[in-house]
Amino acid sequence: EIRLVGTAHVSQNSIDEVKRAIEEFEPDVVAVELDRGRFAAIKKEGKPPEMDDIIKGGNFNETLVQWMLAYIQRKIGMDVGIEPGAEMLAAINEAESRQIPVALADRDIRITLSRFWRGMTVLEKLRLIYALMGTIISGKGDDEEDKIDIEALTKDKDLIEMAIEEFHKFSPNGAYALIDERDAYLAHSLLRLSQRHEKVLGIVGAGHMKGIQRYFEKPETLPPFESLTAQQKTHNWKLIIGGVIIAMFAFILLLIGFSGVGVDVLLGAVVYWVIINGVLAAGFTLIAGGHPLSALTAFCVSWLTSLNPFLAAGWFAAVTEAKVRKPKASDLQKIIDAESFSDMRQVPMFRVIFVAALANVGSMLGTFAYFIFIFPILGIDPTVVFVDGFNNLVAWISGLYR
Incomplete structure (x- = not known):
C-alpha cells in the first residue's frame, strides 16, 4: 500500500500532517521528495560547493536561477515563520525516532536543473529571469496584501491545479522538467519501494500529488526510468x-x-x-x-x-x-x-x-x-x-x- 501526503515546503500545517500520518499509518518506509544533495543540506551535513568548482562548471545562469528560487522560497518561509523544507526534516526526524527507514525519492537536483534550463527556449529563459529578478528587486510579498496563504494552497486542489496550469503556460518546457518529469520519477521511486515494503508513505509537494496518482492508476503510461535521468540530446x-x-x-x-x-x-x-x-x-x-x-x-x-x-x-x-x-x-x-x-x-x-x-x-x-x-x-x-x-x-x- 502506498499513501501520499501532499505538503507545502513552508507550512506549519504540513509539518503537523506529516507527523500525524507517520503516527497513524505506521509505514515500513517513509519516502521523501529529496535527493542526496538536498537531504544533506536539510540535515546540515553537506559540504558547501567551492567557488572554483562553480566557475569550472560554467553554468552561471543555472546557478543564478537556483539561488533566486531558493531565496524566494525562503522569503515565503519567513512570512509564515517556517524554514523551507521543514516538513521534510520533520518527516525524517519522526521516521528516525521510530526506527523507520527513510528513502530519497526525488531526482538529483543537478539533473533536474540541467534539464529544466536546457529544455527551455530563449524566450522562456528571459521571461523566467525577468520574473525572478522582478520579484526579488521589488520585494513583492513583503506587504501584507502580497502575503501568500500557504495553508490555503495545500488544501485547495483547484488552486494548486490552477497554479500548475499557469506555470505550464508561462514556461511549457520548464514546467515539463520541473513538474511532469518529477511526477514520473517520484512515481517510479514509490512503486519500486512498494515492491520491497508493504506500507509506503510518500511525502511529496502538493503540486505533484495529481500527477503521481495518475501514474499509480495507469502505470503503463510511465515513461522509462532511464529517460528521466539521461542527458538530453539537444542541438549544440x-x-x-x-x-x-x-x-x-x-x-x-x-x-x-x-x-x-x-x-x-x-x-x-x-x-x-x-x-x-x-x-x-x-x-x-x-x-x-x-x-x-x-x-x-x-x-x-x-x-x-x-x-x-x-x-x-x-x-x-x-x-x-x-x-x-x-x-x-x-x-x-x-x-x-x-x-x-x-x-x-x-x-x-x-x-x-x-x-x-x-x-x-x-x-x-x-x-x-x-x-x-x-x-x-x-x-x-x-x-x-x-x-x-x-x-x-x-x-x-x-x-x-x-
Missing part, C-alpha cells in the same frame, strides 16, 4: 551560433577588403569589433557590481570570446572577480539568508556569479550591436560594399583559375 546551439558569428564577421571583413573602400575602413571595422564588444561586456560587468579589474578583463577578452564558442567573457571576468573578492564556501548560506537583493549582491560568491552572467550578456549584446551598427558607424553604404566586394571577390577567385 552554442557551436552553431558561434560558427555563424565567425562566418558573418569574416565575410564582412572580406567584403570590406575587396570593395575598395580602403584599408583604414577595414582597420576601423576590426577596431570597432573590439570596442563595441568590450564596452558592453565591461559595462554590464560594472552593472553587476564587478570590480574595475573584472570589467577591464571583460573588455580585453570579449572581442575574442565572441569569436570562440568554447570561451566566454563572463568566465574570465568571474575568475578575476573571484581573485579580488575571495569568496568562501560559507557564502552560499549567506546568499540563502539574504534579506534583500542588495544584501545578496554584497555576498562575494553571488557577485562573482552575477558578474559572470551579466558579462556574458554584455558580450552577446555587443556582438549583435556590431552587426547592426557597424556600417552606419563607418559611414559607408552596406549595399555598395556588398555588391562591389562580392563582385571583386568573385573576379579575384576567377583570376586564380585562368
Whole structure:
C-alpha cells in the first residue's frame, strides 16, 4: 500500500500532517521528495560547493536561477515563520525516532536543473529571469496584501491545479522538467519501494500529488526510468551560433577588403569589433557590481570570446572577480539568508556569479550591436560594399583559375 501526503515546503500545517500520518499509518518506509544533495543540506551535513568548482562548471545562469528560487522560497518561509523544507526534516526526524527507514525519492537536483534550463527556449529563459529578478528587486510579498496563504494552497486542489496550469503556460518546457518529469520519477521511486515494503508513505509537494496518482492508476503510461535521468540530446546551439558569428564577421571583413573602400575602413571595422564588444561586456560587468579589474578583463577578452564558442567573457571576468573578492564556501548560506537583493549582491560568491552572467550578456549584446551598427558607424553604404566586394571577390577567385 502506498499513501501520499501532499505538503507545502513552508507550512506549519504540513509539518503537523506529516507527523500525524507517520503516527497513524505506521509505514515500513517513509519516502521523501529529496535527493542526496538536498537531504544533506536539510540535515546540515553537506559540504558547501567551492567557488572554483562553480566557475569550472560554467553554468552561471543555472546557478543564478537556483539561488533566486531558493531565496524566494525562503522569503515565503519567513512570512509564515517556517524554514523551507521543514516538513521534510520533520518527516525524517519522526521516521528516525521510530526506527523507520527513510528513502530519497526525488531526482538529483543537478539533473533536474540541467534539464529544466536546457529544455527551455530563449524566450522562456528571459521571461523566467525577468520574473525572478522582478520579484526579488521589488520585494513583492513583503506587504501584507502580497502575503501568500500557504495553508490555503495545500488544501485547495483547484488552486494548486490552477497554479500548475499557469506555470505550464508561462514556461511549457520548464514546467515539463520541473513538474511532469518529477511526477514520473517520484512515481517510479514509490512503486519500486512498494515492491520491497508493504506500507509506503510518500511525502511529496502538493503540486505533484495529481500527477503521481495518475501514474499509480495507469502505470503503463510511465515513461522509462532511464529517460528521466539521461542527458538530453539537444542541438549544440552554442557551436552553431558561434560558427555563424565567425562566418558573418569574416565575410564582412572580406567584403570590406575587396570593395575598395580602403584599408583604414577595414582597420576601423576590426577596431570597432573590439570596442563595441568590450564596452558592453565591461559595462554590464560594472552593472553587476564587478570590480574595475573584472570589467577591464571583460573588455580585453570579449572581442575574442565572441569569436570562440568554447570561451566566454563572463568566465574570465568571474575568475578575476573571484581573485579580488575571495569568496568562501560559507557564502552560499549567506546568499540563502539574504534579506534583500542588495544584501545578496554584497555576498562575494553571488557577485562573482552575477558578474559572470551579466558579462556574458554584455558580450552577446555587443556582438549583435556590431552587426547592426557597424556600417552606419563607418559611414559607408552596406549595399555598395556588398555588391562591389562580392563582385571583386568573385573576379579575384576567377583570376586564380585562368
